[in-house]
Amino acid sequence: MSTLVRTDATNKDFIHLVALLDRDLAIRDGEDHAYYDQFNKIDLIKYAVVFYEDETPVACGAIKEFDAKSMEVKRMYTLPESRGKGIAKKVLTELEAWASQLGYERCVLETGKKQPEAIALYKRFGYTITANYGQYIGIENSVCFEKRVE
Secondary structure, eight states, X not given: OEEEEEEOTTXXXXXXXXXXXXXHHHHHHGGGHHHHHTTOOOTTOOEEEEEEETTEEEEXXXXXXXXXXXXXXXXXXXXXXXXTSSHHHHHHHHHHHHHHHTTOOEEEEEEETTOHHHHHHHHHTTOEEXXXXXXXXXXXXXXXXXXXXX
């Protein structure tokens, strides 16, 4: 049985999955990881989602206000052994719905060029590449996306 739970950044399962994500990103990003890591702290995240399979946390994601009309998708992660089952789509769909319910018009996000599976996921689910924003302006490894949410 699978369940999707709305929570926040104090959830122990969310914290555990984010730690696994950070380990993966440290390997992928190499020396660039310290730069990205400073923008990925979870203490200000109020809206997080954890996906459970048989009561085991296997995926997560979060949204954080970017501006008055936009939420930024953050901390998307699925355990390697749970990938390819459509779980990331369920997490992303829930985050988009939550953003819309909170009155936001779009979601934005940043991912790295060294994360081709993430880039493919976002493109497949209607995100379009946009100019790098904020702290990612001029960062060669970053790819930024946006999508209007209903």
